[in-house]
Amino acid sequence: MAKLRIRIFPDPDLRVKADKVRSVGPAERELLADMALAMYLSQGVGLAATQVGVSRSLIVIDVGQGLLKLINPVIIKKEGFQFLDEGCLSVPGECIRIKRAKTVTVNFINENGELSRIKGEGLLARAIQHEIDHLSGKLIIDHLNPIRKLLKKAKGCRRI
Numbered sequence: 001m002a003k004l005r006i007r008i009f010p011d012p013d014l015r016v017k018a019d020k021v022r023s024v025g026p027a028e029r030e031l032l033a034d035m036a037l038a039m040y041l042s043q044g045v046g047l048a049a050t051q052v053g054v055s056r057s058l059i060v061i062d063v064g065q066g067l068l069k070l071i072n073p074v075i076i077k078k079e080g081f082q083f084l085d086e087g088c089l090s091v092p093g094e095c096i097r098i099k100r101a102k103t104v105t106v107n108f109i110n111e112n113g114e115l116s117r118i119k120g121e122g123l124l125a126r127a128i129q130h131e132i133d134h135l136s137g138k139l140i141i142d143h144l145n146p147i148r149k150l151l152k153k154a155k156g157c158r159r160i
């Protein structure tokens, strides 16, 4: 069983803005491992610490290219656009078409405390942008405009 409980909208924890992580040690590595477990058990492709009630800037992602653990992720470059349906572990049943950058370059700290950089495209870029939204308290439903709110409802999209 996962030790962490994924918060479900409208849980106020999902609206809390994450603080930067100041140092990386065993507690942070254990939290990242627990977050990865919770993500896999829920069959998601990404999870932010704010989704498990921890207001710290940590995310895990696995879009099928291996597990990524990002601490203090910051997008430094966005290129292109993609429009795809997106779900969220914290907003069950919703599937919302969201415009995202096609490619993002991200600076982050890895679990050894080292400054790192990754460039992701496609689903990986989308997952990174989705999880970084979570760290600022933003959810997929916030991307809806009033007209699309009426037209939404789709089935079977990836839950990030």
Ligand code: ZN
Residues within 6 Å of the ligand: 087, 088, 089, 090, 130, 134, 160
């Ligand atoms: Zn989400």
